[in-house]
Amino acid sequence: MIILLLLPLNAHAQATDVESVLKTREAALVGRDLDAILVLFADEAIVVTSSGRLLIGKEQIRVWVQDQVDRQQHEEAGHRQMQGNKLSWPGKVYRDDWQKLGVSPLTVTQDAIIESGKIKFFSTTFIIPCLK
Numbered sequence: 001m002i003i004l005l006l007l008p009l010n011a012h013a014q015a016t017d018v019e020s021v022l023k024t025r026e027a028a029l030v031g032r033d034l035d036a037i038l039v040l041f042a043d044e045a046i047v048v049t050s051s052g053r054l055l056i057g058k059e060q061i062r063v064w065v066q067d068q069v070d071r072q073q074h075e076e077a078g079h080r081q082m083q084g085n086k087l088s089w090p091g092k093v094y095r096d097d098w099q100k101l102g103v104s105p106l107t108v109t110q111d112a113i114i115e116s117g118k119i120k121f122f123s124t125t126f127i128i129p130c131l132k
Contacts, residue, residue, distance in 0.1 A: 018087055018114045019080060025119070030074045037065050041119045048123035050093075050108065072096045076105070086121075087112050093124070 021040055028036035038058060041047075047055040047064060055061050078090035088111045098104035106126055113121040 017117070018082070018112075021114050021117060021119065022077070022080070022087070022112060026075050026077065029068060032069045032072070034062070034065055034069050037069075038062055041122075042115070045119055046121050050106075050124040050126050068095075075110075077110070085113055085115070087114070090127075 025037055025040050028040075038061065041058060041061055043058055045057070045061060047061055049055065049064060053064075055064055073093060073095045076092040076094070080087050080089040088109065091108050091110055092105035093108050094105045096104075098106060109125045109127060111121070111123045111125075112119055
């Protein structure tokens, strides 16, 4: 009986832990701290970028994160929902180059899998508005 009562607390603690990793990533992105962002990714992490590129491992991810830092990207996350071991959320991505084009922020859906405090999988998908 006690075990059943503790299960929701454990799930909540896990979600809070995962959420803190993502919030740390977002804060480091605002702070332009490349190393603080990279340390959050597992060595064998997989990233699917908003443009559909598949990045595997920290060296490929480093180039992607450096581009985000250089373009002064920051993100605004919506409500995150846990689905098994994956977190999904809507959000907005702001970048200086997009601002100059008059299209910032862009609306996205993001997904992440975090294990042992490290991001194992991360993806961003643009939400294209329907034109009427």
